[in-house]
Amino acid sequence: MQIGVPKEIKTDEARVALVPSGVAAFVAHGHAVIVEQGAGAGSGVPDQAYRDAGAEIVAIAREVWDRAEMVIKVKEPLGPELELMRPGQIIFTYLHLASDEALTKALVAKRVIGVGYETIQLDDGSLPLLVPMSEVAGRLAVQKGAHALESISGGRGVLLSGVSGVKPANVVILGAGVAGSNACHIAVRMGARVTILDINPAKLRYLSDIMGGHVTTVMSNRANIDEEVSDADLVIGTILIAGARTPQLIDEPLIKRMREGSAFVDLAIDQGGCSTTSHPTTHRDPFYTVHGVVHYCVTNIPGAVPRTST
Numbered sequence: 005m006q007i008g009v010p011k012e013i014k015t016d017e018a019r020v021a022l023v024p025s026g027v028a029a030f031v032a033h034g035h036a037v038i039v040e041q042g043a044g045a046g047s048g049v050p051d052q053a054y055r056d057a058g059a060e061i062v063a064i065a066r067e068v069w070d071r072a073e074m075v076i077k078v079k080e081p082l083g084p085e086l087e088l089m090r091p092g093q094i095i096f097t098y099l100h101l102a103s104d105e106a107l108t109k110a111l112v113a114k115r116v117i118g119v120g121y122e123t124i125q126l127d128d129g130s131l132p133l134l135v136p137m138s139e140v141a142g143r144l145a146v147q148k149g150a151h152a153l154e155s156i157s158g159g160r161g162v163l164l165s166g167v168s169g170v171k172p173a174n175v176v177i178l179g180a181g182v183a184g185s186n187a188c189h190i191a192v193r194m195g196a197r198v199t200i201l202d203i204n205p206a207k208l209r210y211l212s213d214i215m216g217g218h219v220t221t222v223m224s225n226r227a228n229i230d231e232e233v234s235d236a237d238l239v240i241g242t243i244l245i246a247g248a249r250t251p252q253l254i255d256e257p258l259i260k261r262m263r264e265g266s267a268f269v270d271l272a273i274d275q276g277g278c279s280t281t282s283h284p285t286t287h288r289d290p291f292y293t294v295h296g297v298v299h300y301c302v303t304n305i306p307g308a309v310p311r312t313s314t
Contacts, residue, residue: 005035005036005074006035006036006038006071006072006074007022007030007035007072007073007074007076008037008038008039008040008068008072008074008075009021009037009040009059009068009075010040010043010065010068010069010075010077010085011040011041011043011065012043012046012077012078012079013082013084013085014079014082014304014307015287015288016286016287016288016308017046017078017304017307018045018046018310019046019079019304019310019313020043020044020046020047020049020078020314021076021077021078021096021097022076023044023047023049023314024049024053024054024056024059025057027054027057031057031058037054037059037060038060038067038068038071038072039051039054039059039060039061039062039068040062040065040067040068041061041063041064044314046310047310047313047314048310048311049314065085066088069085069088069089069093070088072093073094074093074094074095074096075093076096076097077095077097077098078097078098078304079097079304079307080097080098080104081095081107081110081111086110086114089111089114089116090114091114091116092117093117094116094117094119095111095116095117095119096119096121097120097121098122098137098274099119099120099121099123100122100274100275101118102247102248102249102275102276103250103274103276120247121133121134122134122246122247122274122275123246123247125246129246134182136313137306137313138181138182138183138244138271139182139183140305140306140309141183141186141271141305141306142182142183142185142186142188142242143186143187143189144306144308144309145183145271145305146164146187146190146194146238146240147190148269148300148302148305149164149269149300150164150194152238152267152268152269152298152300153237153238153266153267155265157267157291157298158265158291158293159265159266159267159298160263160264160265160266161265162237164191164194164195164237164238165194171197172195172196172197173196173197174196174235174236174237174238175191175198175199175236175237175238175239175240176198176199176201176232176233176235176236176239176240177199177200177201177240178224178239178240178241178242178278179200179201179202179241179242179243179244180201180202180204180207180208180221181202181207181242181244183242183244184200184202185207187240187242187271188200188211188215189215191240192215192218192219196238197220198218198219199219199221199222199232199236200219200220200222201221201222201223201228201229201232202223203223203224203225208221208222208223209221229253229254229258230258230261233258234258234262235263236262236266237266238266238268238269239262239266239267239269240271241253241254241268241269241271241278241279243272243278244272244275245275248275249275249276250272250275250276251278252277252279252280253278254268254279254280254281255279255280256281256294256295259279259281259295259297260295262296262297263296264296265296265297265298266297267297267298267299267300268281268297268299268300269300269301270282270301273301274303274304277301281294281295281297281299282299284301284302284303285300285301285303286302287304287307
């Protein structure tokens with residue numbers, strides 16, 4: 005099979021879908037790999053490393069798309085890439101079609117075979133291709149939320165950890181899955197007061213145990229969400245239903261009840277977002293404010309650290 009790896013064209017997306025060790029594995033199994041020049045540069049992978057692993061480097065994206073039977077990407081295909089697709093071609097990437105009707109219709113019209121990383125599940129229900137990026141996003145969410153709380157970002161001017169004589173910030177995390185658990189670890193270690201909500205008591209029990217009681221666990225329901233979110237300095241939404249649009253657990257009236265200058269990081273934005281006030285942003289322009297609440301809704305948050313994420 006001819007396998008193609010184009011350079012990502014999404015704004016500030018420097019990840020690459022395949023590293024040289026992956027190229028070597030494909031080649032060892034009899035496949036040919038075509039990589040667009042500079043595809044790995046943002047992740048610290050030079051073209052020569054791909055050549056050494058057995059890949060062919062080509063100068064332009066069109067050659068990758070024209071020759072490849074399967075195109076491996078990181079993010080969903082964008083406008084110019086849709087024009088380069090052909091019927092029967094396999095597109096293997098994060099698609100997040102549940103929240104993107106236009107892209108879904110475009111792929112159907114092109115008659116391609118779209119395989120979304122985020123929908124691949126093992127027998128135990130785990131998501132092996134989504135989990136690594138959820139780990140990265142969860143940890144980054146606290147970092148980005150801390151930035152959103154700074155006054156230069158429009159936030160309350162609150163330090164997550166607090167200092168001697170000043171209380172730490174109150175961080176509320178919706179969802180105790182991979183992203184939520186990782187966000188919890190970082191927030192607790194930064195010294196914040198952390199509350200995490202989930203519908204699964206086993207997950208909450210596990211987090212309480214491994215965090216040594218340094219986190220407050222609360223069952224997720226409408227009343228508890230309203231109470232915790234309205235009292236938070238930083239809310240991190242990590243809700244995920246595999247292959248489906250994210251339920252919007254936060255509505256505009258609840259955003260209005262949050263503190264002036266508080267922050268909301270929506271990690272579910274790829275799947276539509278978990279608040280009615282969420283809309284996609286970019287790394288270049290990540291923040292916007294609704295009713296005094298600073299929102300961070302970047303759709304490719306792991307792209308901020310491409311060497312780690314790749």
